[in-house]
Amino acid sequence: MGCDGGTIPKRHELVKGPKKVEKVDKDAELVAQWNYCTLSQEVLRRPIVACELGRLYNKDAIIEFLLDKSAEKALGKAASHIKSIKNVTELKLSDNPAWEGDKGNTKGDKHDDLQRARFICPVVGLEMNGRHRFCFLRCCGCVFSERALKEIKAEVCHTCGAAFQEDDVIVLNGSKEDVEGLKKRMEERRLKAKLERKTKKPKAAESVSKAEVEESAGPSKVKTGKAEDTGLDSREKKTSLAPKNAATSGSSSGKAEKPPCGAMKRTIADSEESEAYKSLFTTHSSAKRSKEESAHWVTHTSYCF
Template identity: 45%
Template sequence: MGCDGGTIPTRDELVKTKKKPEQKDKSADLAAKWKLCALTQEPLRKPIVACQLGRLYNKESVLEFLIDKSKFECASSFDHLKSLRDVKELNLTENPALKRREAEKGDGYIDMQTADYICPVSGLEMNGKYKFCFLWGCGCMLSERAMKEVKAVVCHKCGKPFQTEDIIIMNGTEEEVDKNWDRLEQRRAQAKLAKKAKKHKSETISQDGATSSKQIKTEELVNGKSEKKDSKVTGLKLDKTKDKLNGSKQGAKTVSNGSSIQKDPTTSSTYKSLFTSSDKAKKQQSAHWVTYNPQYY
């Protein structure tokens, strides 16, 4: 049947050919990467964060992912997100020429290339047509063209210094994603080394503090011992002085008594004759009351 009446069949009608795989709509793919969250595929809304591989997220969805990963089907492809330290909040520049739409109605044309944000230096829209990058130190989003044309070591927007390692390309190719992976591993290794160095420094400071406290204690003990020795020496001196005073007092008592001096065999007779207790003094006549006992010989 068929092929009569002057019809001319084509090759597709006569030969079965393999169907070509469906190709993605480039505009829709770019809009999904630059306007939707990579985790939940919801429209991006501030605060917007980016990971070290150059993907865009809503901060709320990242927090939900960190709390419970079982809610997300594609959790295995986001294993590099372990904490909020692995993402950076972006400092974006809004597009002043953007007209906000209230609702999409009818069969009107919807321009998918309009972007909510632009480069603050070149004014290029962040819609996927142009390469964009952000600085890991400050989070400012800039176009690659601006970074190449205006070469500087300081951020063009906020003025903070940065290094070439801090530049992360957004939604790049496979090669660019591999470079971002290498830089991510380097940052993590540097962070581990810095943490170990800080821990070692704190341990050395604590050891120094312990040694200094031991030195202070030993000094206190030495000072205490020296003070005890000084107190002992002073005590001995005081005891000696007390003994001397007591001896002098006893001597005074013996002198006042007189009898002990007269009985002392070691003293001479001339020394004994000086006191009233001597025999010569007793034999001497008493003086007149006016002269008050001058003891004339």
């Protein structure tokens, strides 16, 4: 067996027992859940969104996933329940004033406090580092700690004042039991939405058919109404003109009839005005000059002599 040099082997070196189960570091798991995107595994950066199961994502990663759903992406399973951008809510997060990030660790000799978080609860002031349960509202996207919702019970959001119900409260990065309950609520919500769409479609079709029938019947009624109105107007005009014609015929015996308006129009040349007045117009004979009499380099009218 060797043992040269006086080495004494121990039992665990000679006999191989069962492998120990590797335990996941809780601190590392919390950092991964609360500081990194579930889909792209990149650092969370605004705009940050959350799904109906309470997982955190970068909005850019969700948009890219919806545009390119390739089967090669193994991480796509984490967002397989997201069918459209409507299944995701943009979060309104409150910044932590004590958060410095990597500003004070330029030399790399500073201790990183894993319990220090970028965001806090705006009501109680708890840091969103995974040590405390946090939730958000689907109606407005505001994020609070669960302690704030329990201590300050209200039917209105604490920051924006939007009304919400119990179904709108979704736990962020909850346990397996929380995820199962949220999944059931998500499925029920989507079934209700499908049923509402199905009921709306026949109603919309009925309204469209009624509108088409009204449009097809409408113009004929309008035309008949116009024809009736024009018939009545013509009759009224005839009745109103009849006494006027009778009156003019009765007065023709005493006075001469006035000529129509068209007969009153006469040219100035035929009028009884003086020649000096007639010469002011272009229709006068003095305004008509031959090409030899008119100069070729000056453009003039009958007013220039």
